[in-house]
Amino acid sequence: MSSVSQSFSENKSIVYPEYFFIIGLSGIPYSTYYYIFLFIIYIFAVIENSVVLFIIAVDRNLHSPKYIGVFYLALADFGETNALIPNMMKIFVFDSQYISYNACLANMFFVHFFSTMQSLTLVVLAYDRFIAICLPLRYHAIVNNTVMTVVFVGLWGFNGGVVAFVVSSITRLSFCKSNVVPSYYCDHGPMYRLACNDVSINSFMAKLCTALYVVAPLLLIVLSYVGIFLALSKITTWEGRLKALKTCVSHLLLVGSFFLPITCIYITAVMVSLTPNARVISTSLAYAVPPMLNPIIYVLNTSEIKDLIKKYLKKRSTRIERVSN
Template sequence: MLNTTSTYPKYFILLGIPGLEPSYVSVALFFFLMYAISLIGNLTLLFIIRLDRNLHEPMYIFLSMLSSVDLVLTSTTTPKVLAILWVDAKEISYEACLTQMFFIHAFACIESSILLAMAFDRYVAICHPLRYTSLLTIRGVLFIGLGSLGRGVGTVMPLPILFRRLSLCGNNVIHHSFCDHIAVVKLACSDATLNSIYGLATALLVVAVDLIFIVWSYVLILHAVFRLKSREARLKALSTCASHICAILVFYLTVVLSSVVQRFGKTVPLYVIILLANVYLMLPPFINPLIYGIRTKQIRHRIVTLLHCQVINKD
């Protein structure tokens, strides 16, 4: 497959996880279980929030957005990763690869925006409870959701466009299990400086800006909480933030760790880099529904009620 500035390969070869070939079956089984639980958990959350009108509030609408993003994020990569590990289906078309790359990074950006919006929701609920319904209307929440979608799409759209201008010189073997931007750009035999700078700048700006505002929100929240006179009131206020804090830690720690290791971990084995990249896409969709299902009283109660009804119907 010749490749110049005007031509490109018809397909790429994804190597999977080089170095772990003897463990592919075990790794695939673990990934499959995580994916299955992610699908069941997030679809259950969406079903319950849609079913129960008492949950049609800003916090739960943001949670349904988070579950929807998680479903797209994990479904964009995991089925292809499982196909590589189980049946050695390593080929992916050029267009499908760029599409996968776009969806991965766009929806990671959208998830970061939704987590920021949820921090704002908690800030208003705790620091300005009397203005909560006026500041966070359903229309306003939907506008925030559309803004998050537009931000993710607009920020990441240049990545595949910039990649199309590169020469690959016949290189079509991607040392990864999915079409990650850094791994794909490494195939270029022409100057890819602009691609690398834009990709790094985008990641830093999204993560840095969102984290700054999230941390600032929680500084204000903690300031308001510790001004409460009752210890019980303080604990109750903090408990409403526990699930969100866990979701933030899971998402940002895995994203930052994966990005740092992939860009600067020169001595880190390739299979470790690829596993970390898979973890940052698969762990939040796996953990988030478990966190919110266990920690959120209304959702937990609704799940128990549904399970109880199912048992009664079977009897």
């Protein structure tokens, strides 16, 4: 670390490091096996989300409000996976824990942007189900392709602005003490705590983003399902209730895979002091695993996508048989 002292360059009164040193994964025992596990997750997540994006894009039967939401969720999953895991793999393959100042800010933006878009997308999908079950006769008047597209364009623009402000707030910090980031990527929290000037804005934005992207979405989703369960209680037959509830199964599994790990990590961190290794492993898995699970959940619980995949595989096998004959 003797080179660390030479990595700072002063700009007026603010000291900017030429690079940051990512050490979050360096202390994990048997890290080789963990990196292999992450690589497997990465391959599956990229392939699965690419398939979902391709199927929804090319098949007009899936150009509906629900699948527009699924498309944007897969896009967010694809983006987060590529923003997070390749940098982690670079540390392992090339033993390169250094990342330049500007590259670090870019990494922070894309990881935070795509991960928070997952949260916002789950809220939109929750209210799509809420309107479909609670207001079935008005569903097509309230929700259509144009409305869903406008909602998602607005959310992506709003979220991009918020995350860009969070990232830009790092540029006002002076890193005169250390450039060693105790995380597995350029995370906003561990980074702003390295600064030696006022970090009140960064601390406020960290709390605001937790409320905006974790607490508020989870609360809104819970409220939507309270309304859904109240509507289901008015259905007289169990068959009718189960049929309506079945349309929510995929979304409930997505919500569980995304919010349960994050919630458990927050609760555990408050009640028990997590070791650095435990924190890194738990948070990295909470970020990396949902993008792999989401496409599987939708494929297994959505007959339209399963039928399209079976149809495609049947056509492909038929072509192979014709060529071989």
